[in-house]
Amino acid sequence: MSESANAAPRIRDGVRAALPLAPSPILFGLSFGVLSDATGFGGAAAVVMSATTFSGAAQFASVSVLDAGGTVAAAILAAVFLNARYVAISMTVSSIFPGSRLRRLVESQAIVDESWAISGRSGRFEWPILVGAGLFFYVLWVASTALGTVLGGVLENPDELGLDAAFAALFLALAVPYLRDRRARQAAALGAGIVLVLLPFAPAGVPIIAAAAACLLGLRR
């Protein structure tokens, strides 16, 4: 955040704005590394996924669907549906990225929920804040994932530790801010109903994908 009105924010202002949130990517990155390693997803795959997907909820979703015995397609769709929000989020900042298409493609990867939220705090979205914060989170995310995969090797039977319930708690906590909106609550309740109806019949992963149909409630004006 710049001190005076005429001083344009710089990348380092974005890093500074992101500092208070540093524990979040560190702890999540560590747990993603530990869980990926413990569930058999694989340490190298986890680190590469953090470096390319760079989006916590979707990464946890893929790993948990595969761990539950879901197919590759179900694991992919769950993550892609979760990250579809980035289409909408990136639209809100589409005009702040300077330069060539290639440069915009690279720099747009700094968009994550937190960097996006921070970059709009002044009332309009600011590119240096978004890129600075995103870059800072990226380094922490990838590094702590790598560290987590090393630590994960010491766990022998992850399910006894209640890691499956920890996954559920994570998704629940991430969902809560959305559920302040009434339509989001209705859609989430419908999605939960679809999952409960399908769980006894459908192969693992399928109920989650079917639940996505609940977002069609958004068609109503």
Added chain:
Amino acid sequence: MSDAWIVVLVVGAATIASKAAGPVLVGRRELPPRLQGCIDLLAPVMLIALVVTQTFGGDEEIEVDARVVGVGAALVAIGLRAPVIVAMAVAALVTALLRLAV
């Protein structure tokens, strides 16, 4: 190629494209409001679907076991405004202790 690597490649490519969609392709245009309405609901729907699956999912059945209590405890923690990582720790701890006790 293992399942995990296929997921890493496809999800990675799709996410990179999603993040680039606005800045690279769209510029200043906006999405149709109805499509926007659907996209806005996708994240909460998928997250809650994952919660239900992780809490009750079994081998093609609904299972009610220690997880339910663990996730319930996490819900209380979230209600008390605990940080996400604390809610996760509460869920794991309660579930693990119940599994030890039963």
